[in-house]
Amino acid sequence: MSRLKQITEAVRDAGSLGVADLAELTGASEMTIRRDLEVLAAQGVLERYRGGARSLLLRGSEPPFALRSDENMDAKRRIAATVASLITDGESVVLDSGTTCLEVARLLHDRRLTIMPLSLHAVNALSSSSTLTLLVPGGRPRPGELALTGPLTLASLQALRFDTAVIGCCGLSAEHGLTAYDLEDASVKRTAITSARRVIAAVDASKLDRTALAHVAPVSSLDAVVTDAADFEPLASAGVTVVTA
Secondary structure, rough: HHHHHHHHHHHHHEEEEEEHHHHHHHOOOOHHHHHHHHHHOOOEEEEEEOOOOEEEOOOOOOOOOOHHHOOOOOHHHHHHHHHHOOOOOOOEEEEEEOHHHHHHHHOOOOOOEEEOOHHHHHHHHHHHOOOEEEEOOOEEOOOOOOEEOHHHHHHHHHHOOOOEEEEEEOEEEEEOEEEEOOOHHHHHHHHHHHHHHEEEEEEOHHEEEOOEEEEEOOOOOOEEEEEEOOOOOOHHHHHEEEEEO
């Protein structure tokens, strides 16, 4: 676990913590902790006060994109490579928001595909490609996340039919299915799933058996789950095709 994530989770769980407590917890110097707190405050994760910090995250909320972007990067890249290998040139693809799907976007940059990304991060990653057809949906980008949401995004999805939807998630379990923290994001994911002939979920091990606030879809709506998890028996028992990365 990265030190920034460790600090974020400790402050969120406690509500507030002092610099000395965080230094003892992480084994870092108090000067390093102060610098870390400045970084996290700039990302909107916490609020500084003299000698410590208090959390601005609810226990059930998703950490900011900037904090998640470096987490489990090796696993995310393996998952992205496996997802990319399942997509055939000539396909039309709707690509979800999130850090793992951004890695998928980077790997699809030079492919002969038609792609509609659902985040401005992925739009930017694909915009210089000379080989693919890039479709940019309407919508309102969520701050930091830059995921596109709202009625314009839904209308863009409803107007098209894709060969494949690549979907990220905040949680996935056999019992509760695919879940997300943000209600509008959940609605976009649902619509992307219904607009595609095939649905591939890209899920790193930390998301399995986790349940977030908003239900997106049951596992029966997924054609495949690509994951780095070693234990995926509950999904397999539910009839889900699991591809390991």
